[in-house]
Amino acid sequence: MNWLYSSLLLSCLLFIRCHAAVYDRVDLLQEFIQYDFVIIGGGTAGSVLANRLTENATVSVLVLEAGGNNIGAIPTQIPFFCTLSHPQYDWNYTTTPQEGLTGREVAYTRGFILGGSSSVNGMFYTRGSADDYNRLASVTGDSEWSWKHVQKYFSLNERWTFPADHHNTTGQYDPSIHSLDGMNTVSLAGFPQSINKNIIRASSELGGTFQYNLDMNSGNPLGLGWLQATIDGGNRSSAATSYLSPEFRHRPNLHILINTRVTRILQDDSSIGGGPPHLTTVEFTQSPDGARYQVTASKEVLLSAGAIGSPQILLNSGIGNSSYLSSLSIAPIVNLPSVGQNFTDHPRLVNNWPVNGNHTFDDINRNSNLSTHLQQVWSQFGKGPLVDTFVSHLLFARLNDSLLNQFGGDPAAGLHTPHYELGFSNGDISIAPDGHFIGITTRVVSPLSRGTVLLNSTDPFTAPLINPGLLSHEFDLLAMKEAVKTSVKSLTAPVWKEYVVGNPDSAFIDSEIVSKLETAQPDLQLEAYIRKNTGTSAHAVGTAAMTGRDSDFGVVNPDFKVKGVEGLRVIDASIFPFVPSAHTQAPVYVVAERAADEIKSFWENFHIF
Ligand SMILES: Cc1cc2nc3c(=O)[nH]c(=O)nc-3n(C[C@H](O)[C@H](O)[C@H](O)COP(=O)(O)OP(=O)(O)OC[C@H]3O[C@@H](n4cnc5c(N)ncnc54)[C@H](O)[C@@H]3O)c2cc1C
Ligand SMILES: *[C@@H]1O[C@H](CO)[C@@H](O)[C@H](O)[C@H]1NC(C)=O
Ligand SMILES: *[C@@H]1O[C@H](CO)[C@@H](O)[C@H](O)[C@H]1NC(C)=O
Ligand SMILES: *[C@@H]1O[C@H](CO)[C@@H](O)[C@H](O)[C@H]1NC(C)=O
Ligand SMILES: *[C@@H]1O[C@H](CO)[C@@H](O)[C@H](O)[C@H]1NC(C)=O
Ligand SMILES: *[C@@H]1O[C@H](CO)[C@@H](O)[C@H](O)[C@H]1NC(C)=O
Ligand SMILES: *[C@@H]1O[C@H](CO)[C@@H](O)[C@H](O)[C@H]1NC(C)=O
Ligand SMILES: *[C@@H]1O[C@H](CO)[C@@H](O)[C@H](O)[C@H]1NC(C)=O
Ligand SMILES: *[C@@H]1O[C@H](CO)[C@@H](O)[C@H](O)[C@H]1NC(C)=O
Ligand SMILES: *[C@@H]1O[C@H](CO)[C@@H](O)[C@H](O)[C@H]1NC(C)=O
Ligand SMILES: *[C@@H]1O[C@H](CO)[C@@H](O)[C@H](O)[C@H]1NC(C)=O
DSSP states (O other): OOSOEEEEEOSSGGGGGSSSESSGGGGGGSSSSOSSSSEEEESSSHHHHHHHHSSTOOOOOOESSSSSSTTTTTHSGGGGEEEOGGGGGGGEEEEOHHHHGGGGGEEEEOBTTGGGGGGGGGOOOOOOOOHHHHHHHHHTGGGGGGGHHHHHHHHEEEEEEEHHHHHHTTTSSSSSGSSSSEEEBBBBBOOOOHHHHHHHHHHHHHOGGGGOOOOOSOOOOOOOOOOOOOOEEEEOHHHHHTTTSSSHHTTEEEEEEOOOOOEEEOOGGGGGTTSBBBEEEEEEEEEESSSSEEESSSSSSOOOOHHHHHHHHHHTTTTEEEEHHHHHHOOOOOOOOOOSBBBBOEEEEEEEEBBSSSOSTTTTTTOOHHHHHHHHHHHHHHGGGGSSOOOOOEEOOOOOOHHHHHHOOOOOSSSTSSSSSEEEESSSSHHHHHHEEEEEEEESOOOOOBEEEEEEESHHHHHHOEETTTTSSSSHHHHHHHHHHHHHHHSSSSSGGGBBBOOGGTOOHHHHHHSSSSSOOHHHHHHHHHHOOOEEEEOBOTOBBOTTTOSSSSSOOOTSSTTTTEEEEOOSSGSSSSSSSSSSHHHHHHHHHHHHHHHHHHHHHHHHO
16 A cells, blocks of 8 residues: 555543634644544535534544535525535536436536535425325335424424515415424525516416415425525525534534545454454545545444445445446445445426516626625625525426326326426526526426446546436436426416517527427427436435345445444435435435434443443
8 A cells, every 4th residue: 555544543531622623634633532423524414413413422523524614605605696606615526428418418516515515505495295205214114214203303404484584474384384493594585586476376377287385395395385495584504504503513522624535434454354344444635645544433434425425435445336346446345236326316407588577686697796786785784686596486296197107107206296396586597698587497306317426436536427317217308398398388377478578488499409300399399408408406316225124225224324334324315215306405404313313322222231
């Protein structure tokens, strides 16, 4: 081995004396400690675990995070700026060429900062359907995943509050299903958009699919309703601003080391040659060519590097398909062919229609004077359009049975689970150079496409091969077509007559596409438009799937422990065997809250013996 190894181990007998804070250099961890838990990734799930495990002052935790501090990262704090890209807080990934997207490679954003993707995401707060959780319970054989049982974890996570403008929210949500004392602040929009009244009017004019849903987080998301978002009076509420807020990050039993990349997890010597492999030693570094350090957890290593990072680390550690790993000259430790497989995401398409009017948000991102002015309004008064994300209303809908029958059944988790989603925006989030628009973002939320996360190189600093397989399954193309058709239909409501310019049907007729098609067949045009313009929602899951103990596939058991391994759990978005029919942060918060409960009770019971 030509790496320089140093050991970070042992002997802070009086743990209390050690400084607690966020460190950016290894040598600032002045006294080397034996940590009970080492958490890999201070992202969405990792922040929850760090907080919950250190509630007990006798438990010591080290968090290793590749990105930097969220405090001072102002662009991540301003909700509307989630519409801009922030490379300094991003892993800057691109996918492999996507066959379903005319061979395009698309950007694949992942948060590279404390709080992980919750520090850069769109802040939509959607729990998913009751069916989604009941399916998880049935796939894992663990009834504790049922909708009924996970309510307590939504409550631990959610803190409902007033929107920034303190408007009267009666009739815009159902107070009886929200928690007032959890960790992440959730609210309705805090700036009135000019289209809001029309959207609600269109819902009553059209009925049916467009029927008003008072609260989409009730377990049945179908219909049209107001978006709820993880926003706190005009500031982003992320895992870092909540679970790692200053009051928690300064706990003496919590150390957070940022700008630190985990390279591998190592098998402990004592477990080589007999019994299940024990993996509690983490190798990490602060630069590609720098020293590699090791730290050993006295209890467990918790892998929370996200649906891309976690499988990359598992594979580099020898946990995966053994013949695949051998072909890359990685010594296999345990044969788990599901690692990095069944990668699932929600394809996403931004559709825009020009409007008669200029009270939209289109000008904000293209006029730097306006943007600067609005930033002042935001910071001085906590008001204005920057206090919100880019969508004000959502619609969740299903395909009809005759379409589902073409695919041999229903890929959704149940009858109250949508196949696709529409998100209504008072402008174009793709920042057109001029014009004013109404935007409808369409997503397939019960997709059948599957992809992979594999290694391009055993160098942990080389990006993995990220293949979400977007629109690789015909069902997903069909569902996206239905979503676009439903968007067009939504704009045929009488209320839009004066506002939406021209025939809504013509928005996706791309002259470049039409000229390539011999005949102008609407369905083929629509398909070509979809394949040319679709990208990702960044709702990656499935690459370390949780399944029942006796299942012939999967990576972790219902207790989050890696199958066939001791000392290592995976706790993040990777563990969903099916993607929930929702934006994935609320489901990830539930997973992490439940995991923290599970780990605490495991070690508390352990001490009895
Ligand atoms: C642009 C974007 C928009 C989104 N919009 C929404 C939305 O509006 N609503 C919603 O519900 N969901 C949204 N999501 C999805 C949601 O944010 C994610 O599903 C969720 O945050 C994932 O949590 P996680 O803990 O699995 O991973 P993450 O939060 O990504 O955490 C992983 C952490 O591990 C760190 N890490 C990775 N590899 C290493 C390594 N080798 N060493 C050390 N650290 C490492 C990362 O830097 C990161 O901090 C969005 C996601 C993105 C990227
Ligand atoms: C704190 O953790 C220790 C060690 O795991 C355990 O023995 C103790 O019961 C815990 N205390 C509480 C209040 O949970
Ligand atoms: C992504 O690129 C930006 C510069 O554009 C850089 O600051 C950042 O560190 C990069 N992210 C990673 C994970 O390398
Ligand atoms: C994989 O590695 C090769 C060689 O370094 C590089 O050319 C290629 O761009 C990488 N592929 C991806 C998808 O990153
Ligand atoms: C809010 O609106 C509802 C009905 O729309 C009304 O009954 C209620 O009094 C209002 N609340 C406040 C505080 O004004
Ligand atoms: C494991 O990988 C090999 C080689 O890449 C592949 O042929 C095989 O199908 C994989 N096994 C499973 C069970 O997926
Ligand atoms: C992928 O998931 C399906 C169930 O949806 C399962 O049957 C299959 O075995 C999984 N494949 C792998 C490689 O884990
Ligand atoms: C906005 O539209 C109105 C008419 O609808 C027009 O008078 C006004 O000049 C427009 N403002 C801008 C800034 O374009
Ligand atoms: C911004 O303001 C400057 C001067 O204050 C002006 O010269 C410039 O034209 C403005 N730009 C836009 C896009 O309005
Ligand atoms: C954001 O939070 C800070 C305190 O952290 C507060 O002073 C400020 O008013 C908040 N801004 C908005 C727009 O709510
Ligand atoms: C199902 O939906 C398709 C596409 O929207 C439509 O053409 C068909 O008539 C519908 N079938 C039934 C039975 O409603």
